[in-house]
Amino acid sequence: ATTRAWISSPVQTRSTSCLAMSTAAKAGYLHGQGTCFMPLEQMAQDFFAPRIVQVAGAYPGLTREEFFAVQSEEAAPEGQWTYDFSDPDGPQVGTVAVPGSNLVSSAIDPVAIVAEHPSLGISLPPAITEAVDLLVVADRGVNTFEERKFMVLQNPGESTLRIGAFTSKEELSPGTEIVGRVLLVQIPWLPSMKPTKSGFIEVDEYF
Numbered sequence: 001a002t003t004r005a006w007i008s009s010p011v012q013t014r015s016t017s018c019l020a021m022s023t024a025a026k027a028g029y030l031h032g033q034g035t036c037f038m039p040l041e042q043m044a045q046d047f048f049a050p051r052i053v054q055v056a057g058a059y060p061g062l063t064r065e066e067f068f069a070v071q072s073e074e075a076a077p078e079g080q081w082t083y084d085f086s087d088p089d090g091p092q093v094g095t096v097a098v099p100g101s102n103l104v105s106s107a108i109d110p111v112a113i114v115a116e117h118p119s120l121g122i123s124l125p126p127a128i129t130e131a132v133d134l135l136v137v138a139d140r141g142v143n144t145f146e147e148r149k150f151m152v153l154q155n156p157g158e159s160t161l162r163i164g165a166f167t168s169k170e171e172l173s174p175g176t177e178i179v180g181r182v183l184l185v186q187i188p189w190l191p192s193m194k195p196t197k198s199g200f201i202e203v204d205e206y207f
Contacts, residue, residue, distance in 0.1 A: 027162055027164055028150075028151070028153065028162060028163070028164015028165055028166055028171075029121075029164055029165045029166065029167075030120060030121025030164070031120050031121040031122050031150075032121055032122075032123075033121060034148070034165070034166075034167050035148065035167075036148045036150070036165035036166075036167070037148075038120060038122070038150050038182060038185045039150075039182065039183065039184045039185060040122070040184070040185050040187060041184050041185070041186050041187070042186070042187040042188075042189065043079050043080075043186065043187070043188060043189045044079065044189060045078060045079045045189045045193075046078055046079070047078060047079050047189065048075075048076075048078060049076045049080065049081045049082070049097060049099065050097035050098070050099060050100070051073075051075050051076070051082075051097065052073060052082065052084045052095060052096075052097050056069070056070050078189075079188060079189035080188060080189075081096055081097065081135065081186070081188075082096070082097075083095065083096050083114075084096070096112050096135065098110075098112065098135075098137055098186075103183055103184060104137065104183065104184075107137070107139045107141070107183060108139055108140070108141025108142065109139060109140040109141035110137055110138065110139050110140070110183065111137075111138055111140060111180070112135060112136065112137055112138075113135075113136040113137075113138060113152075113163075114133050114134070114135065114136070115133070115134050115136050115163070115185075116131035116132065116133065116134070117131060117132045117133075117134050117187075118131055119163075120134065120136075120163065120185065122134065122185070122187070124187075124190070125190075125192050125193060127192040128190060128192055132187075132188060132190070133188075134185055134186060134187055134188075135185070135186040136163070136182055136184075136185050137182070137183045137184050137185075137186075138152050138180040138181060138182050138183060139180055139181050139183050140152075140179065140180045141180075142180065142181040143177075143178045143179060143180065143181075144178065145166075145169045145172070145178060146181075147165075147166065147167055147168060147169075148165050148166075148167060149165060149181060149182075150163055150164065150165045150181070150182035151163070151164065151165065151178050151180065151181050151182065152178070152179050152180035152181070152182070153172075153176055153177070153178060153179065154176065154177040154179050155173055155175075155176050156173065156174070156175035156176065161179065163182065
């Protein structure tokens with residue numbers, strides 16, 4: 001089955017209020033805190049996401065049974081994406097098509113994470129009162145520290161991972177392991193966002 005989520009085009013970033021340094025040093029800064037900004041990308045309302053299509057087989061030699069054995073999923077609505085859960089018992093939770101770019105193509109070991117926007121410190125229009133799913137693409141092949149770059153972290157004694165940025169390596173908790181780096185965060189186009197595309201970024205703010 002396919003689960004839809006909101007998707008994301010070129011974007012602007014907005015700052016949010018800063019947490020106290022003691023809190024940031026433990027969990028890492030969120031987007032807009034401590035001059036740390038996530039690599040955001042927001043889809044336009046007329047953006048068509050890549051469509052996930054299964055391979056039926058090879059020709060010549062393709063049989064009727066093979067041709068009809070695979071399933072096709074509905075295309076994502078404009079400005080949104082879809083997840084593919086064709087193998088729910090497999091090691092992966094699902095599959096999502098990510099628009100091609102040099103950044104994505106050059107990733108060593110990319111994976112997708114679905115994150116609610118408040119957990120990353122990203123602000124959306126006040127009319128949006130519920131958490132919105134954002135698509136985080138992280139590279140497991142990059143596990144080195146870089147200041148103000150968002151990383152996926154395994155803190156000692158914690159069973160779940162954290163995403164955060166730091167202004168210096170000394171702010172990391174002792175024993176923290178860097179397991180990946182955030183490459184990009186896709187934000188959906190939502191009906192409450194301005195649909196205008198004038199060509200001027202000052203007018204075409206989505207959030």
